[in-house]
Amino acid sequence: MSEEIHDVVIVGSGVAGHSAAIYAARADFEPVVYTGEDPGGQLTLTTDVENFLGFPDGVSGTELVQNGRKQAESFGARYEHRTIVDADLSERPFTLELNNGDTVTTRGLIIATGASARWVGAENEDAMMGYGLSTCATCDGAFHRGNDVLVVGGGDSAMEEALFLTKFAETVYIVHRREELRASEIMARRAEENEDIEFLWNTELVAIEGSRDEGVQGAKLVRHPEGHPTERMENGEGVEEIDFDCSGIFYAIGHTPNTEFLEDTPIALDEDGYIETESGMTTETGIEGVFAAGDVMDRDYQQAITAAGTGSMAALDLEEWLDAQEESATAETAPAAAD
Ligand SMILES: Cc1cc2nc3c(=O)[nH]c(=O)nc-3n(C[C@H](O)[C@H](O)[C@H](O)COP(=O)(O)OP(=O)(O)OC[C@H]3O[C@@H](n4cnc5c(N)ncnc54)[C@H](O)[C@@H]3O)c2cc1C
Structure with missing residues (x-):
């Protein structure tokens, strides 16, 4: 001492x-x-x-x-x-x-x-954080004018981030692992009624495509009609794999x-x-x-x-x-x- x-x-x-x-x-x-x-x-x-x-x-x-x-x-x-x-x-x-x-x-x-x-645990996230992958829409939303972006999450902060991103992005896709949001009714309604926001239900992000030089070039998603696709993958169940084009990914899971x-x-x-x-x-x-x-x-x-x-x-x-x-x-x- x-x-x-x-x-x-x-x-x-x-x-x-x-x-x-x-x-x-x-x-x-x-x-x-x-x-x-x-x-x-x-x-x-x-x-x-x-x-x-x-x-x-x-x-x-x-x-x-x-x-x-x-x-x-x-x-x-x-x-x-x-x-x-x-x-x-x-x-x-x-x-x-x-x-x-x-x-x-x-x-x-x-x-x-x-x-x-909190980070999702997707492949390549360590390398891409700050290079098109972000945890802060207020900070990095303006880098994605006219492009498509993904927001990961289903709570109020994900809705807030998504609504903010509609100022810049062409379309904001909210990736949520279930078919029901955790967000409050009012926030969920605002996001659902916004025509620049689309929901990718029962879907999870598993990998981020791109490099530090090029930035985010896309995402690998998985979907299962009954939700929680990554958990199901681990249990050996089949899931749909989706290659998704986007220039930005925002984590909003708290x-x-x-x-x-x-x-x-x-x-x-x-x-x-x-x-x-x-x-x-x-x-x-x-x-x-x-x-x-x-x-x-x-x-x-x-x-x-x-x-x-x-x-x-x-x-x-x-x-x-x-x-x-x-x-x-x-x-x-x-x-x-x-x-
Ligand atoms: C990808 C990304 C982009 C961002 N972009 C912007 C932007 O453009 N503009 C903007 O205004 N904000 C931005 N932010 C938000 C901004 O970074 C934070 O608001 C700001 O860093 C908060 O500062 P802080 O000092 O409170 O905490 P932090 O920056 O989180 O620092 C916390 C510090 O505490 C230390 N620490 C933690 N636990 C202990 C412990 N037990 N003992 C000793 N030390 C400890 C850590 O090592 C660290 O040094 C961004 C955030 C992220 C993640």
């Missing part, structure tokens, strides 16, 4: 973590950032980011986060390639356990661990917030595992000294710019809290004024 007690530890090195690190470092708190397994976070999975303020010609996702880290380091932030596997937030200073067994202690903590989009290490702590998580922050515009978690930023506390927007925004808010909130702690400690130790 390290003897040093840090003022600020930031867990996560996506946009939210970098932004918090820049603010905390400029305020002289010498933050330590634990990068987790994916230094740079989800933006490293995409090629061009066209909607981040200040880049009229777009910017590569990887370049954006690499520059964010450089900027934070230039002010004194220190990055360590470790993952937090457990946390004791029941008393201050807080104790965090790293994946090499070491522990670190800190007065203030910012959690910016993001929410990972996100998993990276909060496993918080499960035994008093931090409030919602039913899906997102961190619940106090009401109002704040990053406070309800545990004094612990703040949350980015996608891990924001299930609605999940954009780089909003993650950067809440990252800066978390650092400012923590700075104010640390200053208040110091002031009250000074007041307690100061000699009483003479009458």
Whole structure:
């Protein structure tokens, strides 16, 4: 266990973590950032980011986060390639356990661990993510003007993504493994009534065609009239195989917030595992000294710019809290004024 007690530890090195690190470092708190397994976070999975303020010609996702880290380091932030596997937030200073067994202690903590989009498990998806395969229609829909795209999923977020994509795509095909949607009635109706959306019922995506140079060129789908075709394939049943032409594929089967290490702590998580922050515009978690930023506390927007925004808010909130702690400690130790 390290003897040093840090003022600020930031867990996560996506946009939210970098932004918090820049603010905390400029305020002289010498933050330590634990990068987790994916230094740079989800933006490293995409090629061009066209909607981040200040880049009229777009910017590569990887370049954006690499520059964010450089900027934070230039002010004194220190990055360590470790993952937090457990946390004791029941008393201050807080104790965090790293994946090499070491522990670190800190007065203030910012959690910016993001929410990972769930992947389907189709062949070639690792290679094609960010090259025509995406988990974010708001981010990448505009790359598919006039083309056909697939959306995989059957819940509200799939309907939302599909409806958004109709602004650009010729036709949006929703691939769903059953003949009935999980989406709410209103969202399902909106999608079903939209003439630019078609449903591929009882169908699943099994492989993505294309290359990083050419982008997505198509998809291999399987269908069974009674649904769940891949499960049936595994059980040796016959299925219909379909080669499908499309330029883009969007996964919309939900996100998993990276909060496993918080499960035994008093931090409030919602039913899906997102961190619940106090009401109002704040990053406070309800545990004094612990703040949350980015996608891990924001299930609605999940954009780089909003993650950067809440990252800066978390650092400012923590700075104010640390200053208040110091002031009250000074007041307690100061000699009483003479009458
Ligand atoms: C393919 C794709 C394209 C996208 N395109 C755009 C776009 O064009 N524009 C846009 O605005 N947004 C885009 N997004 C969304 C954007 O990437 C996210 O909103 C943003 O990355 C969220 O930042 P974050 O810092 O909250 O989380 P993340 O980027 O998810 O970063 C989380 C960080 O936490 C770390 N971590 C996780 N668990 C632990 C742990 N236990 N210990 C230590 N570290 C941990 C991870 O290693 C990672 O570094 C895209 C997303 C994807 C997947």
